[in-house]
Amino acid sequence: MEEFSGEEGSFNSEEASNSVKECIQSIIGEESYRQDTVNQWTAKIVEQALTLMVKQTKSYKYIVSCAVMQKSGAGLHTANSCYWDTVTDGSCTVKWENRTMYCVVSVFAVALTP
Amino acid sequence: MDEFQTGEETAFVVDEVSTIIKESVEGAIGGNAYQHSRVNQWTTNVVEQSLSQLSKLGKPFKYIVTCVIMQKNGAGLQTASSCFWDNTTDGSCTVRWGNKSMYCIVSVFGLAI
Numbered sequence: 001m002e003e004f005s006g007e008e009g010s011f012n013s014e015e016a017s018n019s020v021k022e023c024i025q026s027i028i029g030e031e032s033y034r035q036d037t038v039n040q041w042t043a044k045i046v047e048q049a050l051t052l053m054v055k056q057t058k059s060y061k062y063i064v065s066c067a068v069m070q071k072s073g074a075g076l077h078t079a080n081s082c083y084w085d086t087v088t089d090g091s092c093t094v095k096w097e098n099r100t101m102y103c104v105v106s107v108f109a110v111a112l113t114p
Numbered sequence: 115m116d117e118f119q120t121g122e123e124t125a126f127v128v129d130e131v132s133t134i135i136k137e138s139v140e141g142a143i144g145g146n147a148y149q150h151s152r153v154n155q156w157t158t159n160v161v162e163q164s165l166s167q168l169s170k171l172g173k174p175f176k177y178i179v180t181c182v183i184m185q186k187n188g189a190g191l192q193t194a195s196s197c198f199w200d201n202t203t204d205g206s207c208t209v210r211w212g213n214k215s216m217y218c219i220v221s222v223f224g225l226a227i
Contacts, residue, residue: 035190042194050196063223065195067182072189075150079157081165084176108178110225
């Protein structure tokens with residue numbers, strides 16, 4: 001069960017995660033990896049995800065980053081580290097895949113000082 | 115709301131950050147070939163070293179560092195990011211590095227406190 005420490009006191013990473021999954025599904029759910037369109041997809045994903053985050057609450061600064069990789073047997077590793085206020089700030093990372101590609105989206109929310 | 119002076123000491127200086135990142139990447143994986151068993155440790159080292167050097171700058175910023183390491187075998191990789199922040203004070207910098215067997219892409223986002 002989720003504990004909410006106030007409306008703007010913390011970042012709800014589960015809700016963000018679900019919104020991002022839906023966003024990815026709607027943009028590349030049925031697609032196969034194509035080099036000529038992949039840049040449009042990543043741009044759409046980050047824009048839409050950012051818009052969704054901002055709609056939920058505006059008292060945060062947001063960073064959304066997305067990587068789409070073709071499935072061809074290569075190894076891919078990602079890591080993030082953050083220097084922030086662990087009480088108010090948060091992040092969530094969503095890993096998604098279909099038959100031809102992987103998609104990793106990370107959302108970082110940094111509280112705005114009032 | 116407090117206003118910070120946007121002088122040298124309190125701005126996000128892309129060149130300075132870029133140099134720090136390049137050194138961190140070189141130090142962590144320079145001279146190595148892609149190895150599945152070690153790449154986990156490498157990404158961790160890159161982000162930790164970068165972050166520790168950045169925090170030593172002593173500027174009033176929160177930082178987010180992300181690192182992607184990919185084996186070179188012909189696969190396509192595309193990355194994008196979008197940010198909702200204060201354009202006057204915040205900034206980002208992305209460094210692309212590669213050797214014969216792998217690519218390493220590091221992004222740093224600096225958000226003024």
